[in-house]
Structures are given as structure tokens and as C-alpha cells.
Amino acid sequence: MRLWALGLGAGLLYGVLFGLAIHYLEAESWKSAVVAAVITGPPLGVTMVLLQRRWGALIPSIDTNLTREQRRTAFQASRRGPVPTDPAIRAAALVAARRQLDRYRSRLFRVFLFVMPVFLVLSGVLTLLDDDREKWRAILPLAGAVLLSWSAFEPRRLRRRVKLLSTPDST
Structure with missing residues (x-):
């Protein structure tokens, strides 16, 4: 609650x-x-x-044999930071990174990732072309388009993280 x-x-x-x-x-x-x-x-x-x-929901489902703090550490390690030296935490981080990568592979996400920046750029351009509006108002939709476009690079970063966590000597 x-x-x-x-x-x-x-x-x-x-x-x-x-x-x-x-x-x-x-x-x-x-x-x-x-x-x-x-x-x-x-x-x-x-x-x-x-x-x-x-x-x-991803955190508790990682590994039930780990403590809550270890699961949190594994989840954070699945995204960034040093590779855990504890094999159990490292394995849990690998599972979490793979699950996150699977979420980015969904068709709905790919459609969203393509459509939203297009609409935000269109909104920014129309704001710039509108004679009755101040030009600074185009900043917000264009910034949104840039932030959404950043999401396009997240799967590549997660693939590199999975590879790093999968390599036995990457500590």
C-alpha cells in the first residue's frame, strides 16, 4: 500500500x-x-x-537463496558497476541482465521506441513553425525525443554487460 x-x-x-x-x-x-x-x-x-x-518483481525472482541486500547488489551489478566476485551474486546478476534484455526485445517496445521520438520531433518542429508560440517551447519535445532515442542504445549496453558477466575471468 x-x-x-x-x-x-x-x-x-x-x-x-x-x-x-x-x-x-x-x-x-x-x-x-x-x-x-x-x-x-x-x-x-x-x-x-x-x-x-x-x-x-525482478529483484525477488533473481535467486531465493540470496539475502535481500545480495539480490539488490546483483540487480545493480546487472546494469552497471564492478562485476561481483561472489559467484552466486554474479550468476544472479547475469540472470537479471538477461531478463532485462528480454524486455527490450519485445515488439511493443520496438514500436514505442520508433513512434514516440517521431511524434516528439514532429511536435518540436510544429512548435518552431508556429508563428504564435515562443520558440523556446520546442525544447521539451525535442529533449524528450533525445531521451527516448537513448533507449535505443540500452539493449546493446545490456548485451555487453551479459557478455562481461558471462566471462569467468572478468573480475
């Missing part, structure tokens, strides 16, 4: 900040700002909780 409260609190905070930005930066009425905050805040909080639960 605590995770849900945290996620909904974060969604509420985002909604309030988004509503304030709509009101002050877009010069919209308070009614429009509140509607935008209510529409965006709770769904963002729920989405954050669902993603956290999905990624969090």
Missing part, C-alpha cells in the same frame, strides 16, 4: 506543478489548469507504480 501512496503522491505533485505551468506559462484559466492537472497527475502516478512493481 505504501508504494501506491507514494506513486499517487508523486502523480499529485506532478499534476499540481503541471497545472501551475499551464496557468502561468500558457496563460490559461485556472479551470483549464485544474482539468489538465487532474487528467495528467493520477495516471502518471499509477503508471509510475505499475512500472516500479514490474521492475521490482
Whole structure:
């Protein structure tokens, strides 16, 4: 229950900040700002909780013979940092890295990775071409496109990590 409260609190905070930005930066009425905050805040909080639960489920499923701290260390080692010297933690990190890589191989992720940057770049270009808007407003969609494009390189990094964790003498 605590995770849900945290996620909904974060969604509420985002909604309030988004509503304030709509009101002050877009010069919209308070009614429009509140509607935008209510529409965006709770769904963002729920989405954050669902993603956290999905990624969090990976940690306990790594190896039940390890302590919670060792599982956390294995999960962190599956992404970055030094290769664990403990063979059990190293094996758990390898399993976690392979599972993460499998998630990036899904068709839905590949479609998302292609479509979202295209729409964000299109949004940025249209903002630049719009005579009624300030040009600085194109920064946000273009920055989003860059961040999403970074995700395209994550599978390659995970493959290198799997190879590193699989090599017996890479300590």
C-alpha cells in the first residue's frame, strides 16, 4: 500500500506543478489548469507504480537463496558497476541482465521506441513553425525525443554487460 501512496503522491505533485505551468506559462484559466492537472497527475502516478512493481518483481525472482541486500547488489551489478566476485551474486546478476534484455526485445517496445521520438520531433518542429508560440517551447519535445532515442542504445549496453558477466575471468 505504501508504494501506491507514494506513486499517487508523486502523480499529485506532478499534476499540481503541471497545472501551475499551464496557468502561468500558457496563460490559461485556472479551470483549464485544474482539468489538465487532474487528467495528467493520477495516471502518471499509477503508471509510475505499475512500472516500479514490474521492475521490482525482478529483484525477488533473481535467486531465493540470496539475502535481500545480495539480490539488490546483483540487480545493480546487472546494469552497471564492478562485476561481483561472489559467484552466486554474479550468476544472479547475469540472470537479471538477461531478463532485462528480454524486455527490450519485445515488439511493443520496438514500436514505442520508433513512434514516440517521431511524434516528439514532429511536435518540436510544429512548435518552431508556429508563428504564435515562443520558440523556446520546442525544447521539451525535442529533449524528450533525445531521451527516448537513448533507449535505443540500452539493449546493446545490456548485451555487453551479459557478455562481461558471462566471462569467468572478468573480475
